[in-house]
Amino acid sequence: MRATDEGGADLVQLLTPEGERVQHPDFDIDISAEELRGLYRDMVLVRRVDREANALQRKGQLGIWVPLLGQEAAQIGSGRALRPEDMAFPSYREHGVAWCRGVLPTELLGIFRGTDHGTWDPVERRFHPYTIVIGNQVLNAAGYAMGQKFDGKVGDDDGEATIVYFGDGATSQGDVHEGFVWAAVYDAPLVFFCQNNQWAISEPTERQSRLPLYQRARGYGFPGIRVDGNDVLATLAVTRWALEQCRQGNGPVLIEAFTYRMDAHTTSDDPSRYRLSDELELWKLKDPIERVKVHLVKQQWADQEFFESIEREADAIAVELREFCVTMPDPPAGRIFSEVYAGGNPALEAQRDEFLSYHAGFAGGEH
Template identity: 60%
Template structure:
């Protein structure tokens, strides 16, 4: 084995059985039982390449500026996320689903996408949207209740946010099957699809049906599960008794677990899975082993179902702190750079706040627009009834 390499998974203990409990409950464990692909330790130490148990070698080849760009991405999306939480607490957003702690999984996988690839998000992939060049204001219209999401999926190759848990995996699988039928796979410049979902969604029938269809039809799919250890209030052991990535074997395609707090490994594993898909080698399940450091959404109180010491142990693996340590150890950045990134992120966040507050309230009757392409008599009757109701208020302007 060459210097700087490590072997992951080959000498790990067996996966926990039905009576063992989930690996996420192992106190202060940096590596879960069964191992994962990791290129960057929590202390910021880097290895050149990692060979997984199946023989696949993962590595990255970035320029110094690209390394710095990944740090800038993560800091910016975290700062925007914090601003969104503050806006919700001040009554300016109806709800917000924070990505705090999951920046490396989202930025790493988002930057691994090629221009032609299509992404199907849940409602938390703000970092993926940012990496695809979508104006950060666009998802805020949805959470403020002024639109249904404002970006063009065809332009940015990102589908709209999906609130129904797991439904986007079926949407993505159908899209990927269409790519196959159009003959857009089998080469290095082929197309691939990635679907994001959480550990809780892995228990949904939609997700398992998507696994079946994608496997049977050899769809160019990457199922990217951000295992942040909790569905809204249920720990991982309520979802599974084996590591989630091992489920893929039962459906007939590969599964791999990656350190979701390691942006380099998240990039390397996702890029490899996408390239497999675009070359006609079928689907892959990626389990990004990470942690939701905040609440499920701003309506949730995580102190009711998890202990403070667990949160603190995961904060020691913070994806941004470890990448900052890496940049320092490799002399790729100095304090002036870090201060500049923080200042620029603050500027972007404050600009976003101003734009959110300036969003006009939609007219009530616009609720009926864009429901059917050619309208319908039933919908028209409802609209007229609503208009009459609004007219009953003095000074109404609908």
């Protein structure tokens, strides 16, 4: 029942784990040295942010963290395929997509420190707030994409599209099924981007599906495709194609990015209790960043100074992230009641006043 470690015969791949460039008859892509260096920089910096935030949680500065280690290519490749007018709906692990949409790493920290729900403007950044409820963002995205269709924003080269991210575990949730149904019925311009990292917390993929996840799309009447999620070039090419299909009014597309979660599901998880170290070691050989670095060196598109400059930039971002986190002020007590409704709401205001009165009865409660 389980697909091979390589993802099967239908896997779209343009850059092998050894850094060799290969061709694909349907999903090839022209990439310049500058563009590939940019993708490499994105992945390195996002990984460093992830590792720093993971360490901050271990030091008690964050309540929890959701690592993306190993999934950088899936997120950067798909994120860089988006146009400014497109909309993205994340789950809670899409730190790389957030980076691509201009959301600063520091803007993510409040979610995991418990001080806010995300401080960016989702309309301005075209990046929805993180969704914690498994699969719920798929319904939100389906509704948004249906709105794009109703508003006549699809059907030509200037059309809009939406992408929604979820994991292999979410495909067992009813919200994902409903999102598939609605998007298919209304030909919504929606790319379903499933990051199959092999483990739904402690449950492997074969415990959830009898067939590869991308093949599920056939039952809903739209295309499904499996891409090497550790190959940033293949992910970029496939996602560009899928978004263009949506913009032209051809309805939804399911992408299964076949990748691997190199770290725990969250910092509250211990993956050593349910998976073998041999499996982890095997996937280390398919590291998404290393294969790009090898290719850059082979093509003589980057030298040692380039790689060192990226490391220095990563170090600076790590310092900024640490300093921001440890000096982050506690929000005022009334913050949880603000920005819930666009206008006034008497019931909410009464709850706020009652809570603040109660809170003020404690030492320092006025803050």
